[in-house]
Amino acid sequence: MAELPDGTLHDWSEIADEHDWKTLLIGNGLSRHIWEPFGYPKLFDYAQSANLTDEDKALFERTPNFERILGELLTTIRVCKVVGVDTDPLYERYQNIQKALGEAVKAVHLNRDAVPPETRQAMFDFMGQFEWIFTTNYDLLIYWAMAYGGWGSFVDHFRWNNRCEFDPTRSPVFAGQIGVYFLHGALHLVVDSEGKTLKLRRGFQTLLDQFGQPIEGDLDSRPLLVTEGSAGDKLEAIDGNAYLSHALEELRENDLDTVVLGSGLGAEDSHIADALSESADRAVAVSMLPGPRAELLQKQMDVHGRVEVHELLFYDVTTHPLGAAELRIEP
Numbered sequence: 582m583a584e585l586p587d588g589t590l591h592d593w594s595e596i597a598d599e600h601d602w603k604t605l606l607i608g609n610g611l612s613r614h615i616w617e618p619f620g621y622p623k624l625f626d627y628a629q630s631a632n633l634t635d636e637d638k639a640l641f642e643r644t645p646n647f648e649r650i651l652g653e654l655l656t657t658i659r660v661c662k663v664v665g666v667d668t669d670p671l672y673e674r675y676q677n678i679q680k681a682l683g684e685a686v687k688a689v690h691l692n693r694d695a696v697p698p699e700t701r702q703a704m705f706d707f708m709g710q711f712e713w714i715f716t717t718n719y720d721l722l723i724y725w726a727m728a729y730g731g732w733g734s735f736v737d738h739f740r741w742n743n744r745c746e747f748d749p750t751r752s753p754v755f756a757g758q759i760g761v762y763f764l765h766g767a768l769h770l771v772v773d774s775e776g777k778t779l780k781l782r783r784g785f786q787t788l789l790d791q792f793g794q795p796i797e798g799d800l801d802s803r804p805l806l807v808t809e810g811s812a813g814d815k816l817e818a819i820d821g822n823a824y825l826s827h828a829l830e831e832l833r834e835n836d837l838d839t840v841v842l843g844s845g846l847g848a849e850d851s852h853i854a855d856a857l858s859e860s861a862d863r864a865v866a867v868s869m870l871p872g873p874r875a876e877l878l879q880k881q882m883d884v885h886g887r888v889e890v891h892e893l894l895f896y897d898v899t900t901h902p903l904g905a906a907e908l909r910i911e912p
Contacts, residue, residue, distance in 0.1 A: 583893035586885055588878030590897040600864045603837040607716040608844025616910050618689045624808050632681035637674055644814050647682045651803040683793020693725050700908050701729035707902055709733055713760050715832050719767045719806050734759045739780035747778040747824040762828035766805035768792050774801035778824035812851040836860035841867040846884050854887035865890050868898035
């Protein structure tokens with residue numbers, strides 16, 4: 582078990598070469614650093630204040646997770662069809678919730694061309710130093726950064742056919758490749774009516790324009806986003822999807838020294854902390870913003886209680902290449 586933290590932060594340069602960091606875990610803090618509006622309130626709060634009807638809101642009493650609600654609605658629609666119950670009101674709920682989710686995301690997301698080349702290049706270069714990349718973000722910054730460099734060695738397991746479909750039987754990462762996994766889904770991922778996960782591609786429409794719309798020929802398709810909720814809610818949604826469960830299992834099986842950037846590994850992400858703890862011999866370095874030592878110590882003790890590894894380090898994110906102020910985009 583790692584030594585107890587003391588409330589201090591390392592400079593990134595002090596620990597960059599201290600271990601052979603091969604795994605990178607990225608959280609929403611990186612996206613918020615680059616584009617401050619990504620610090621939006623919960624998507625459900627935004628959507629319900631704008632587009633969700635009272636009938637829609639009633640479906641969210643147990644969980645604010647859009648992906649889960651849409652999936653449950655689709656199952657209900659199928660059952661109703663079998664037993665001869667009118668599904669029109671259910672389809673209306675389904676389509677309205679999809680629209681509300683799409684508009685909530687688009688309201689806070691920026692366009693690709695608004696991300697400076699220097700920012701995408703910096704992300705591409707740093708991510709290229711690792712062998713494995715996991716992210717809980719569902720915005721498009723990481724995807725755009727990978728594509729900006731022509732994909733390089735990055736593989737995301739969606740290139741096997743014309744549908745860009747995830748195939749668990751064709752998902753190994755070979756030597757020289759960098760496996761990338763979106764642990765909570767992403768804006769460019771969708772689930773079709775058969776439950777298969779596909780990747781959207783830019784065409785006549787941008788990825789943002791396509792988000793929240795059903796894919797061609799499949800009105801029952803839905804975005805793959807594990808949105809707000811408890812760790813239990815998230816884990817239930819993950820277990821119900823072949824791609825997400827595969828991604829989390831890859832993190833569980835990963836035993837390499839890991840850099841955590843932009844994630845506080847809080848209670849809502851305890852399933853991520855549990856996955857890191859599966860390999861107790863590894864070292865984990867967690868980013869934090871500088872602040873009063875007492876506050877830092879409290880946050881560090883919280884992480885220490887969740888992540889059970891041999892060595893746990895904490896570093897000042899403002900000293901990290903991707904924590905540089907120059908990467909920020911002014912709204």
